[in-house]
Amino acid sequence: MAAEHLHSPTPEEVMEFVDGEGTPAARAGIEAHLAACPACQTLVAEQRGLSRELGAWQVAPAPESLKAPANAAPVARPWWRPTRFVLAGLSAGTVVLLVGLFQTRQMSRSLPVASRQVSLSAQEEEERLGRGGAGGRPAFVEAAPRPETVSQPAVSEPSSLDSRAGFAASLSTPKPEAQEQTGSGSTAAVAHGPAVIRTATLQLVAKDFNSVRTAVDVILDSSAGFADQLGVSADPGSARVLRGTLRVPGTQLTGVLTRLRALGQVTQDQQNAQDVADQLVDLDARLRSARATEQRLIDLLKNRTGKLSDVLEVEQELTRVRLDIERLDAEKTNMTRRVAYATIDLTISEERQAAIVGPLPLLTQLRVAAKDGLQNVIDMVVGLALFVLRAGPTVMLSAFAGILAWIAIRRALRVHSA
């Protein structure tokens, strides 16, 4: 149509005329033109013919049920109708929130395994308590009964025995109070009564876990005991657990257990006793025999009259006997120590974890759950705040750029369609 109407009026102006649009002057001009222009007359006829054809699509009358509304109430209008920009902002905020929550969870999972293992060896523990003797030897060693062999001339014998001799020398200064606790020595204990090795297993759930460690230290100090091993494991976000092996004088065991039980709720309490008196008697007898043999061999060497090969054979036998003496002596020392100091396997859990692993009263479980829930909320808020501070500006900037691009595309499409 456009090719046929390069003259004035244009086809669009003719269409305007047919639709009753345009200024009166323009309409008058087109009307005058139409009288002499068959092409424009055809165009007008086409336009009017189209309108007639479109009029063929009629619809049925409105249903009777369509009545005038009584009031404006039927339409439930929202109290707030956000604009597109507000919606876009809310969407961006939601994305930030979701990404933040996701990141927070990821960050908490990806943190280095901060399983904080505080483990103290017996020596470190002793140094911390300031009870180390010469050379940092544990108190139980000082308290152990003095072996009879320490006064033997063996301390000046061949170098193979020097280290052991040094150890024996260190045993020559028993601690008075330990001596008092254990009587006059293992021999006396063996001779006059049972020698009992005591062990105890104690598991607690503590409400105030922070003060538990200090309380354990105080108990150990006051009972002249020590920690053979003591550690606190604490994973972020979970409950802490203190595990340790405590050594306390056997006579103090009952009192120490009583005081430890007061630190929390007992979930396991078990004690064992093993009488080793016979074993100690046997060890003493074997030691005496070995030392007598040693003495006889020494006498033979002093009064040697035989061949060199015989001398060498006696020396070899002397060495073997001394090794036996050392082994038996160590075995006896160890057993004596175990008799003198009872062993306590201690486990103290923080109350929060205990709710999961052990039966606790309902009230305690509710309190634990509430505490955990509050902690989770705090962790989430802190994590979210950290994420917003770190990534928020970038995400918001990206969202803003996206909104601008969206608006630009919309406008471009609208112009294109026009």
Added chain:
Amino acid sequence: MVTDEDLIADVKAGSRTAFETLFDRYREPVWRFFRRRTPDAARAEELAQDTFVAVLDGAKRYDNRGTFRSYLFGIAYNVLLADRRKAVFRQTLPIETEPIDPGIADPDAAIWVRHALATLEEDDREILMLREYEQLSYREIAEIRQTPLNTIRSQLFRARAALKAALDERIPQPVRTSHGR
């Protein structure tokens, strides 16, 4: 005869009678507006009802800047767009699958017209229908669609040319409408 503008002014002042008069005048045009654009008759009735409710609700904010007719169809058009946005998540039927309303003079011609309209671009079809069926002026269409007047004129001319071509072919080609702008 009382003009539409006088009636809406009375509605603004709280006249129920004036509103009912306006409703009687525009009940059928508004119904037809939605019926031609909505495959479901019940939905068309709901939308027509919503339109009059919106008129009643917004009467106090009517500023008398244009004709009431353009104001009314502007509301109807917005109601329609809102429904189409929601309909994105609903199944959309081809416009020509809806049976022709019984009782019309020439059902075949109506079917051809509907097929031809369905072949037009959405915006072109909407402008053409506003002009032909609602008898709105170019300026009123421009206000309703928030589009420059010259753009409306160009789109309308293009729509008519496309419609003429489609009608000349007389081959119905079902086209699925998206019911979106």
